[in-house]
Amino acid sequence: VLVPIANGSEPMEAVIMVDVLRRAGADVTVASVEKDLQIDASWGMKLVADALISECSDNTYDLISLP
Secondary structure, three states, X not given: OEEEEOOOOOHHHHHHHHHHXXXXXXXXXXXXXXXXXXXXXXXXXXXXXXXXXXXXXXXXXXXXXXX
């Protein structure tokens, strides 16, 4: 499962989605669509992605889940 995140993302939507998917056994990759792994989410929170979106283009995903 690919979960793209960007500056301004709602942190709880992203974090809860990733948590539930991982608890269910899904292989989840959180990918930043920004230039850095760390994004500035809403409410002043910071999130750190697993990879940059450009690094994910060669992979095949069963699902792309947008927070």
